[in-house]
Amino acid sequence: MILFISGKNTYQIQQMNQNLTVQEAEDHYQELKARGSQLDLTRGKPSSEQLDLSLDLENLPIGNFIEDGIDTRNYGELLGLEKMRQLGSEILGCKKEMVIAGGNSSLTLMAQYISNLFFQGSGEGPWSMHERNSVLCPVPGYDRHFALCDEFSINMIPIPLTGNGPDIEKAKSIVSNDPSVKGIWCVPKHSNPTGETYSKESIEGLLEIASQRKGFGNLLG
Structure with missing residues (x-):
């Protein structure tokens, strides 16, 4: 017997006989599919009823925690809260689909991104497999960007x-003359430390470079 528990609903599904024919297995699958059950099988995730038990401990205001279809007291979705992404899109002047709202500092996200590029890569394999990796660094720039490059032994090429x-x-x-260049650090809106905002022409120029060089990325800080 296989037992699924989802919120207030409990589902009992008889374990399939391993000797079923392909057609019998298909019929059984269609039967289960027809039930229309919405089962959250992610592990380690308490139900909303369980989360209710701790409200008094935290002195949280009672309200609607599931306005966007996700219980905000629980583990969040990968892209972040819908309303936070909407707010971010209004501030950045872009589509909501282009925004990730994380529960972390931007530096943590940047470090994770560089780490993923170094060990997993994008387009041309892991950066760690290449003899030399270079990144364009607009100057004046943010010292923490440069510190990340130092940490991963990435060659920095200053660009005014x-x-x-x-x-x-x-x-x-x-x-065009250095195949080791993998990307450029960017703070396109209110650049750190100068405060300048990239013009439309500058952004289009960066996109043109990225379209012509496989694996080239804009490292947004």
């Missing part, structure tokens, strides 16, 4: 900021 973003022509020249 113009007041409207990085010098795109210089960036194009460097990328």
Whole structure:
């Protein structure tokens, strides 16, 4: 007997006989499918009823915790809360689908991203397998970006900021002549530390570079 528990609902499904024919197995599958059961089989996740038990301990206000279809007291979704992503999209001037709302600092996310590129890669395999990895670093820039490069032994190539973003022509020249260049650090809105915001032309220039070089990425900080 297989027992599934989902919220208030308990489902008992008779374990299939291993000697079933393909057709019998298909019929059994269709029978289960027809029940329309919505089962959350993620592990270690308490139900909303269980979460209710701790409300008094935390002095949380009683209200609607599931407005977006996700109980906000529980483990969150990978992309983050819907309303936080909507707010972020309004601030950044982009679509909500392009925003991730994490429960972490931006530096933590950047470090994770670099780590994933180093060990798993994107487009051309793990960076760790390459003899040399370089990243364009707009200057003046954020010292923590540079510290991350140091930590992963990534070669840093300075590129000047113009007041409207990085010098795109210089960036194009460097990328076209140096196959080790994998990306560029970017803070396109209120760049750290100058405060400048990249112009539309600068952003389009970066996208053009990325479209012409496989594996090239914009490392947003």
